Amino acid sequence: xxxxxxxxxxxxxxxxxxxxxxxxxxxxxxxxxxxxxxxxxxxxxxxxxxxxxxxxxxxxxxxxxxxxxxxxxxxxxxxxxxxxxxxxxxxxxxxxxxxxxxxxxxxxxxxxxxxxxxxxxxxxxxxxxxxxxxxxxxxxxxxxxxxxxxxxxxxxxxxxxxxxxxxxxxxxxxxxxxxxxxxxxxxxxxxxxxxxxxxxxxxxxxxxxxxxxxxxxxxxxxxxxxxxxxxxxxxxxxxxxxxxxxxxxxxxxxxxxxxxxxxxxxxxxxxxxxxxxxxxxxxxxxxxxxxxxxxxxx
Amino acid sequence: xxxxxxxxxxxxxxxxxxxxxxxxxxxxxxxxxxxxxxxxxxxxxxxxxxxxxxxxxxxxxxxxxxxxxxxxxxxxxxxxxxxxxxxxxxxxxxxxxxxxxxxxxxxxxxxxxxxxxxxxxxxxxxxxxxxxxxxxxxxxxxxxxxxxxxxxxxxxxxxxxxxxxxxxxxxxxxxxxxxxxxxxxxxxxxxxxxxxxxxxxxxxxxxxxxxxxxxxxxxxxxxxxxxxxxxxxxxxxxxxxxxxxxxxx
Ligand SMILES: Nc1ncnc2c1ncn2[C@@H]1O[C@H](COP(=O)(O)OP(=O)(O)OP(=O)(O)O)[C@@H](O)[C@H]1O
Ligand SMILES: [Mg+2]
Numbered sequence: 001x002x003x004x005x006x007x008x009x010x011x012x013x014x015x016x017x018x019x020x021x022x023x024x025x026x027x028x029x030x031x032x033x034x035x036x037x038x039x040x041x042x043x044x045x046x047x048x049x050x051x052x053x054x055x056x057x058x059x060x061x062x063x064x065x066x067x068x069x070x071x072x073x074x075x076x077x078x079x080x081x082x083x084x085x086x087x088x089x090x091x092x093x094x095x096x097x098x099x100x101x102x103x104x105x106x107x108x109x110x111x112x113x114x115x116x117x118x119x120x121x122x123x124x125x126x127x128x129x130x131x132x133x134x135x136x137x138x139x140x141x142x143x144x145x146x147x148x149x150x151x152x153x154x155x156x157x158x159x160x161x162x163x164x165x166x167x168x169x170x171x172x173x174x175x176x177x178x179x180x181x182x183x184x185x186x187x188x189x190x191x192x193x194x195x196x197x198x199x200x201x202x203x204x205x206x207x208x209x210x211x212x213x214x215x216x217x218x219x220x221x222x223x224x225x226x227x228x229x230x231x232x233x234x235x236x237x238x239x240x241x242x243x244x245x246x247x248x249x250x251x252x253x254x255x256x257x258x259x260x261x262x263x264x265x266x267x268x269x270x271x272x273x274x275x276x277x278x279x280x281x282x283x284x285x286x287x288x289x290x291x292x293x294x295x296x297x298x
Numbered sequence: 299x300x301x302x303x304x305x306x307x308x309x310x311x312x313x314x315x316x317x318x319x320x321x322x323x324x325x326x327x328x329x330x331x332x333x334x335x336x337x338x339x340x341x342x343x344x345x346x347x348x349x350x351x352x353x354x355x356x357x358x359x360x361x362x363x364x365x366x367x368x369x370x371x372x373x374x375x376x377x378x379x380x381x382x383x384x385x386x387x388x389x390x391x392x393x394x395x396x397x398x399x400x401x402x403x404x405x406x407x408x409x410x411x412x413x414x415x416x417x418x419x420x421x422x423x424x425x426x427x428x429x430x431x432x433x434x435x436x437x438x439x440x441x442x443x444x445x446x447x448x449x450x451x452x453x454x455x456x457x458x459x460x461x462x463x464x465x466x467x468x469x470x471x472x473x474x475x476x477x478x479x480x481x482x483x484x485x486x487x488x489x490x491x492x493x494x495x496x497x498x499x500x501x502x503x504x505x506x507x508x509x510x511x512x513x514x515x516x517x518x519x520x521x522x523x524x525x526x527x528x529x530x531x532x533x534x535x536x537x538x539x540x541x542x543x544x545x546x547x
Contacts, residue, residue, distance in 0.1 A: 077390045107308075152385075
């Protein structure tokens with residue numbers, strides 16, 4: 001069974017008194033079961049719009065979407081039951097405690113009454129929120145609210161989990177924790193679709209990616225293969241002092257610099273002689289996802 | 299179906315947290331109205347019914363209507379403002395199920411409100427009895443559901459609390475005024491007596507008052523029919539509004 005099959009979906013927004021926005025143009029997507037899939041793209045690319053349509057909160061103008069073969073437009077309820085969704089926007093109930101939020105929300109996914117509290121306790125422990133269980137949800141910190149959103153999405157044990165920037169605004173240690181959880185769920189057979197702007201994260205986690213920009217899919221496939229394609233042609237190096245004059249073809253990528261590789265010996269020589277003692281490290285090899293991303297979206 | 303009950307339980311829990319509002323504000327408003335009208339018109343009769351009892355039943359019915367209308371409206375407007383309406387967009391509950399869960403929670407709240415209000419104030423009302431208990435139960439459920447569903451429709455479409463003020467001032471208040479809460483509509487000058495017959499709220503109040511006192515402005519079964527038909531129409535309207543809104547908020 002294919003967890004997600006998106007076929008030729010388009011969506012145009014018509015905000016009142018504003019120009020229309022073509023958020024998605026003819027997007028298709030097919031996920032393999034049991035894999036972790038990254039949906040990447042710059043701000044405004046259309047990621048959340050696509051996720052909104054997959055999760056049944058937005059209606060596509062054209063195209064069809066199936067969750068494990070169930071059409072999200074024709075059988076909304078059945079399709080929604082198969083998914084867990086962590087929306088990008090953090091929202092919390094004003095009136096309820098963390099436990100209450102989870103209790104009623106999981107109920108709406110059909111989790112039986114007596115199973116709710118045990119499941120809530122387990123998930124809260126895993127997300128390090130146990131001591132906040134009886135706290136009012138709106139009093140949580142931003143990162144805690146984000147984790148609460150994740151807890152909400154997994155209590156009914158969905159076979160397909162969608163996370164729209166689950167680690168935005170979460171500190172390093174807890175990000176690890178969240179990915180640990182996602183990996184565990186994946187190991188137990190859950191198919192994952194997520195978006196992130198932390199590309200190292202995507203690099204570590206994804207089996208495959210889809211890159212979208214301006215509402216169109218510009219690249220998709222196995223991450224390893226994509227990296228191989230870009231692999232042989234880059235030299236990475238770090239500098240002690242970065243505010244020096246650079247060679248013409250040098251590009252800054254995070255704390256690193258990259259240089260397009262043509263002839264290994266000649267290029268290495270060019271770099272080492274130019275930067276000399278300022279060179280902290282140098283290696284040739286696979287392009288980072290960041291490079292691929294920047295290359296493809298420029 | 300069962301999924302809908304979790305939403306119902308959540309909405310009941312929500313007003314339980316506002317215990318004081320739920321219970322005391324209707325009691326206070328009822329007592330205030332009663333003391334004013336009691337002083338002005340004490341001892342007069344409407345048909346066989348003491349005037350104080352006449353307005354008392356009218357006031358309770360009005361409370362029922364207000365309470366069941368405002369409960370879902372407030373909950374939904376707040377949910378929109380905080381963005382937590384997203385929960386309703388995500389969960390596998392049909393639009394009508396969402397609406398009915400809110401409306402039933404409103405009915406529950408209205409019931410609790412009325413029962414407590416009667417326990418506190420019923421002692422002071424001359425001639426309070428219960429003529430048609432089953433009809434009263436049916437009438438309360440139908441009225442609560444009807445205005446609960448109206449509250450859902452309104453909550454789904456409204457832009458915020460400003461439109462709630464508009465609705466209250468320009469629609470609910472005039473409706474209440476012409477519903478025969480404070481006087482029998484037959485005593486109104488033409489054309490207002492006829493206009494009142496077309497006021498849906500009049501039929502709710504008349505039905506509930508008839509069930510308690512046996513007094514009716516016009517045919518009580520017509521009122522029951524009007525309330526039932528309106529309830530069904532609102533059910534359809536509520537399903538459509540929720541379906542539309544829940545996917546395009
Ligand atoms: N409800 C809406 N009304 C009008 N325009 C919208 C609406 N929702 C999204 N858009 C527009 O659609 C485009 C895609 O937005 P979307 O939220 O899908 O981007 P994204 O890829 O998720 O970006 P980010 O990485 O910043 O979250 C943007 O131009 C956005 O302004
Ligand atoms: Mg987004």
